[in-house]
Amino acid sequence: MFSSQLKKGSIELLILSILDDQPLHGYEIGKLIEFRSEGKLNFRISSLYPVLCRMEEKGWIAGRWVEKAGQRRRRYYRLTPKGRRALSAEQETWVEFAAAVNQVIGLSHA
């Protein structure tokens, strides 16, 4: 639907936003992005998973193995305080960026 370049540029912001409400495991993150975008944004594991790794390494999210009765264990990711700060910064940047782009392409009424 969207070019992979376009998707790549926003994926971290998407994950941060999704995880803002609740801790999720990897598959749920992908599903939720797809669901909220009404199927317009979907990521394969090969694109999503390394980003999770990278974000965890940056300390924005933290992963933890959780075992629930009768289920195999899953790795749940939650936002860290650092991630929360990153989220608001990314949101701001995104809004500014979108506004700037809109302004340039003439969709803005500013």
Next chain:
Amino acid sequence: MRDWKRYAREHLPLHEMKGGSGESIIEEVAGQLEDAYLEALERGLSEEEAYSFARETVGDWDALADAIVKTHEAETISRAEAWVERSEQRVMAKGGGFAWLVDAQRDIRFSVRALRKSPGFAAIAIFTLALGIGAVTTIFSLVDGMLLKPLPYSDSEELVYMWEKLASFENATVAYPNFLDWRERNRVMNDLAAFNDGSINLTGVGDPVELDMVRVSESLFPILRAAPLLGRTFLPEEDRIGAQPVVVLTYGFWQSRLGGASDVVGRTLMLDDFAYTVVGVMPRDFVFPPSGQHVDVYVPIEQFAQRWIENRGSHPGIAVVGRLNPGVSVERAFDDMERVALELEAEYPDENEGSRVHVVSLHERMTRDSRGAMLLLLLAVGLLLLIACTNVAGLVLARGSSRQREIAIRTSLGASGPRIVRLLLTESLTLWLLGGLLGIGIAAFAIDALVQLRADAISPLFQVGIDVRVVVVTLAVALMTGVLFGLMPALRSVRPDVVESLKEGGRTSGSVGRNRARTALVVAEVGLAVALLVAAGLTIRSFLKMTNTNPGFAPESVLSVEINLPTARYPEEAQRTAFYYDLLDRVRALPGVRSAATSYVLPMAPGGWQTAYHAEGESPEEDGVYTFAEVSSVSADYFATMGIPQPRGRDFTRRDGEPAPPVVIIDEVMAQRYWPNEDPIGKRIKFGTFESENEWMEVVGVAGHVKVNGVISDALPQFYIPHGQHNERGYYLVVSAVGDPTMLAESIRRAVLEIDPAQPIASVNTMDEYVRTSSADDEFQALLLGIFAAVALVLAAVGIYGVMAQATAERTHEIGVRIALGATEQEVLGMIVRQGMTRVAFGVAMGLGLAVVIGRIMAGSLFGVSALDPATFVVAPLFLSAVALAASLVPARRAVAVDPVRALQTE
């Protein structure tokens, strides 16, 4: 149920990731696959459809694996960097001046971790370095102990050693009256002491035994500032002719013979049948003479000086030590002694014409024989170390090219060039330091072995071993070479373009720079190895020449025993002659004895007798320049027993005694010198000069020339006089045995005791042993250099192989292209080998240049081999080239065996 874990594991090659994180990632990815699969099933898809749906959720497996690995590497590195930064900040915060130390410690910990990741590389590198550094440490500890450390006498740098130089003899021992005058007239020395060695028979304490004695001036102990352990040393009035006999014991003798009795001072010992009062015992660590020869007792020298004190022409083996006044240099002392010598020459022109004094520091005198050999060995191990370092530098370089990705990642994470160089350099230094530590361990063993091997040649005065100095120098050498050889690969590693290396599938093309570095390594390695090989070749050839040179006698199956008759019990010459003749009769009758004889001196054994002589018909000597010869007094059968050929004339007999006309047997050198075209039998020579009034001695026979001082030294002409006409109190008894000569020692001892129950025998040795000892230094040198050269050869071969293998492997692609384009295997093989051998040729040229320089240094110590010995200079490089050829053929063959299609696919 599908095994998604297995499916994920098969598609994600993460097994190289450490710490089980690979497994955890696989589990997580498998989980996601399973979620997708289950969801698809729930939506009503068939198992097959669900399966392919799940698979599609992944996308590109390879990209995933790559991204994970990269993220993970970056994670590890950046975590480490963060830790570095934090600890740096901590150190800075403390403001300590030891920041660099903490820094270094951390870098080292890093390096150790990095090295543990490739244990094979680390082990080979560390072991190679340990060999090189261990060899250097071993030889350095010898050099340090023998050449660098001051002698363990207090203020030892003030001690000098003196001997005489005569008009016709460069090195002569000192005439006792000259010593007395030196002592009196010099203005530069605190005091002087004379000493010479001898033997004295001890009776009354167990079996009679011959003791090693050193006669010393009473001033000796004060000069050396050596205090006795018990009692006192000699008083000036005891060092006089006719004074009460007194003796100072060495610790060893006191312990072994007298059981360390505490009441030994004041006791009397029967020495040569005189009662000597023990006045003192020296401490255990007291060593004199500095050569470290075995000593039992010290006696005052002048008590023995009857025969010397009026005779300035007699040089009875005396050497002199002195202590310079503070601030006086050896040069000034030499000048002052020159003045004294000139005065004495003017006063005693007959004996002292042309006589001068050698003055050198005691330390220099003790080390001058070994200095050249030691420095050559040091040079050799230096070359060996350089070869080892070159090898490891090659290894590090090769490793660097396989680590370029890691380096690129570090760089992309913001590590600066200097920071990476520092890290890589620390890694090298860690290798070198570990190599150094292991090297010290190796050296500890090697030094023990060497000292054991040379126990009789290394004076106990020299403290050879691993001490703080040696360790410090070793580690300094390790660090220095580590920086020197670690810097090149480190610098080379940061150069390559970051982007290029990060690119997926980036083929590591042999960059020009790396190739150049490699060429330098091969050239250096070959060059150093050739130089070392030539040095070893020259030494070994010289040694072989030496052992193959006929010494002029046949040492096999000959036993020698020293017998010294004390003058107290044998005051008359006739008594002594009777003793020896009786002994000869008894020994000749022993079973297993082929023949027996006596001789005053033996070739290659300690002692010697050189004298001025005059051949009848020669012109008078001028300017005090006399003609000298080696002399011995021998009994009948001496030549037969020693296997010395006697081409002309007759042997001595017992009829050649006192009343008979004096006779002499000369050697071929003397015969050739004076009577080249005549029969020398019937010609006459005499002791002394043209003017001397000694009796003429008639030549009755000619014997072969004997290398008396070992085969290296050119011996003087020789002549022999009959035992019956020249009588000494001490003789060697030589016995030629039918079987093993050492079996005869006991029966000879019994034969002596049958004649005189108080007479000991000494110095029981085979002639073979004397011969071996005479070339022991050279054997030692040849052995060590041989070992070093062998190690160098192996290291060089391994190094060349490594470099060639790496270079060839990097060209696999190119080789594939060439073969695909129709080049034959031979052509490709030729190309690779040619490239390798061109480097080798450069190395050989460099090595030969170096070898010429080393050869020049060695020239003086070579025997029968030119310093530019063509055989060695041709064989050594050929040998090395052959090894190098083999080392480059192996990877070359492997390269051409590669299937061109696969080679092209390695892209």
